[in-house]
Amino acid sequence: MHRVARASIIVSVIFTAVLTFQIFISVDEAQPAGTHTTFTIDHVDSPKKSAALRAIDESASRLHINIFKIQAGTTNSFQTRTLYAFIGDRDSLSRSGGYSYPIFSTQSQRTTITPADRITTEDLRGVYATSADHSQMTSILADLRKAGISADDSTATGLEIFVYALGPANLGAAFVIVYVALALALAYSGTTNRKAHAIKSLHGYGRAPILGAELGSAGATFGLGLAALLLVGTPVLWAVTRFHQVWRFAGFLGTGLGVLALLTAVLVTVLGGVATLRHRIPEVLKGERAPLADGVLAAATQVIVLAVVLASISGAMWRIEAVSRTSRELSRWSQMPPAYALRLSTASTHDDDLRDAPALTSIISRMDRQGTVLMTGYKGGELANGGDGTTPPGPEGSNSMIVNPKYLGVQPVLGTDGHRIRNIATARNGFTLLVPASYQGDVGALLATYTKYFKEYSCLLGAPKSTPPCAPHGRVIRTAAGQQLFTFKGTDPSPAEDQERTSLTDPVLAVVSPSSGLIGPMEYLSYTSLNSVLFFDADDLEQQLTRAGIRGHFQGIDNAADAVTETLAASRLEQRMDVFGISLGLVVLILATMVSAAVYCDRRRRTSFVQLLHGYGFTRRHGPLLAGDLGLAVLTATATMMIGGMHLPRDLAAAAILVAAQVSVAALFVRVYETRSRADFIKRP
Known part of the structure; x- marks a missing residue:
């Protein structure tokens, strides 16, 4: 397996772990530790609040489950929450940490668990998490309907949580780039191994053993990535989470890595194995031209990655301006009383x-x-x-x-x-x-x-x-x-x-x-x-809302300066992922450009050499490639800017730099390829 493919697999393993970590934070918000399902109460017809609370408590006791009302904190409401617990299974509560919630990371909401009998002015409507399975959820909803409580199952699907998790950490661009790069790298690896496969076939190896060797090589690389992840990730995980909810997180991580392993196996089979074995042995040994499919895949990768990188750069520049502006204004909050x-x-x-x-x-x-x-x-x-x-x-x-x-x-x-x-x-x-x-x-x-x-x-x-x-x-x-x-x-x-x-x-x-x-x-x-x-007086506001009987209409009284600080923290997390995503995207864009140029050079090997002998200059020989790269890049950048509604002067400059760099890389690669391959042009047909 080519070293580019090995590196892509290892990077994919590490990125999958990072992605799973962020997904788990979202899972912990939607589904607290010790729970599996959620329901939402949208209307309560019970004559008394105590009757509704009693109905929820009786349902939890009858089904031997735990139900938690998820309530935003009264201060800093988007970063803190209280779980009001209706306990029907104390053993399950103890296994998940009891009344001391195992907070997963500093990015997670700060969570407090308290008995449900402490509910006072809180609105009973809202989201409830339960330890019930989906079959028990039907019984819970039926119990609530009998008590005059209208509720629906609102358990989030894995896809919904996955899509939501990409946003706060700004991982969408990196997600696309990493896995597109993996497909391109495995396809390129299969192309570079064509001759080795042909020789093995000549010595009597069947397709299954050859394909098995490719899968084995990919598996060994995957194992190396897992070892690196275990060696580096374990102390990092301890430092960040103190191993809170570690086994729950390990289950999600295992699922994520399992999906990646399956994806890698499929890509190796389709791109690096089966497609390569279709070539006829004599032509491959004589130096058959690189498959056109590799060039098409590389060109498609260039389009996708260029669009993603340009959009990421545009977002990053806008984010830098916003963070700078907000940081300057933060001092204004410190010059006035707490609001x-x-x-x-x-x-x-x-x-x-x-x-x-x-x-x-x-x-x-x-x-x-x-x-x-x-x-x-x-x-x-x-x-x-x-x-x-x-x-x-x-x-x-x-x-x-x-x-x-x-x-x-x-x-x-x-x-x-x-x-x-x-x-x-x-x-x-x-x-x-x-x-x-x-x-x-x-x-x-x-x-x-x-x-x-x-x-x-x-x-x-x-x-x-x-x-x-x-x-x-x-x-x-x-x-x-x-x-x-x-x-x-x-x-x-x-x-x-x-x-x-x-x-x-x-x-x-x-x-x-x-x-x-x-x-x-x-x-x-x-x-x-x-x-x-x-x-400017939070205590007085709290008292007046309570006296007016409308405290339950509001979920929190948040310090404004703290909210601005949280805003900056969220943006700086996104900026770190901007750097990662853009850097990775530039590397993959260069790789895709080189693969595309390599396929072009291999397929035009003889034609280019003949044109060189007849005195054709570099631009005349390779003008179609450079013009094609330039046109494709310009069209991609234009479409991205039109669809994204970007800031024209600033993003136009970024697009021009990216397009010029991409065409320059292609020209440089072709120049190096020609210089190193002239002797081979003479020897080979």
Whole structure:
């Protein structure tokens, strides 16, 4: 077996282990240790919460299983969770770690297990994990229906978890590249071994022994990769996980490596064995030309890998910009009191929103009077995804925000006289429009746009029927040009590149107090769901939500600065995988280009030599190859950029560099091949 194929197998083994590790983190989130299935409660008709809890507990006891309600943590809700346990099988609970959850890695959610009788304000709707098998799941759902609880089996399939796991670790590009490279390397290995196979056939070896030798060589290499993985991976696994859930992880790893072994065997059989044995012995021994199929496979690999690498480079550059921007803005959070974002429950329905939004609005209004809430309504999120930000200024414009008076106390805004604007009070139906001096449009028309927005849309959202109609009236204050204002965004539980803009230059600000009545309850709920409402007193917020009876509508009160830190950590993990995926992709792209050039040189061996004797220059002899490589690369890059909606100037430069490098590698390889093979051209037909 060719050394390139051996290296590809070993790399595939190691990458499969890394991929399995990331998949297992996702498995642990979806299916905690000691559980096998999940169900989701979407509606509870029980007259009392205690009756519903008792029904779940009785089902667990009757079936001799454990049921865990998966509840997001009350703080840092996307990184912590609580499992409320309904225990029907204490032995099973003990085997999986008891009430001390075996957290797999630092990337995993921090998990706490507590008895179900500690459920108080938590919403009973949501996801439950169980130790039941699929046959017992039917009994659980039947028990719940009898108790007036509507639930469905929501156990995730292996494919769903696999696809989800590729995202957070940014492993999609590397996944495609590694296994495409494995196929190409094994095909190339089979081509290089054609003569050896022919000689064995000449000495009486049948196809089965020859194929068995190839599979044995691949198996030995696979075993070498496993040995390296065991030697290096074991101490790394201990350092990262302290061997928590090690046997459960070992089962997943064994499955992943088993699938890889089967894939390798199939590829060796089809690409490196059977296809090679179809060649006739005399032609092979005389130097039969390389199979055209190898060239087609190499060209296809070039297309796939070039597209993946270009997309990865584009994503990596955008990620670098986003991380740099978010890192700069992180210092802004340290300069202000701790702020908290209120996360909505994923189990809530539209009816819940309509019912609870007025109570939330009352809480926001009360805390606004106390100066402990900040609102920065910004809906220009397309900028986070590469938009050009050309939406005209307005209530939902890309360079506009709707804020409460507290914003001016936290973010300095200067008037045209150079003095800071403070203490803007807005009475019932009143608002103040801060328009930068750089705005060249009709200020009166802009004010009318906001007035119409508040009157015909905003104040009506979720407002009770008894609420009197609003009659907005605003005033305009001009602000100094050239100001960059903080949006207080970046607190979503997602990487930095998926966040909204954290700063705007010369935005239009509409200053609106909750007491003005110009923003309806559902609009405040919408702003809260978009993390546009931040609170400065988490304890007071917790108490007010509980007193209002709507605490279960929200899953967590998260520290905003901590959320930004988590955002940066997620992006930096993706950046590490960017480096790995792009580096690997470049190596495979070079390999595919060399294989394609090798097939070309082998098939045109005689023609090229004759043209050389007749004085044809290098470009004239090999122009078709170089033009073909260039055309294929340009088409691939163009299609990738069009489909991906990439940033044209920056990504065009990256594509040009990649295309030029690919054509240069092909030309260099052909030059070296010709130089080293001229003597052979004369000797061989």
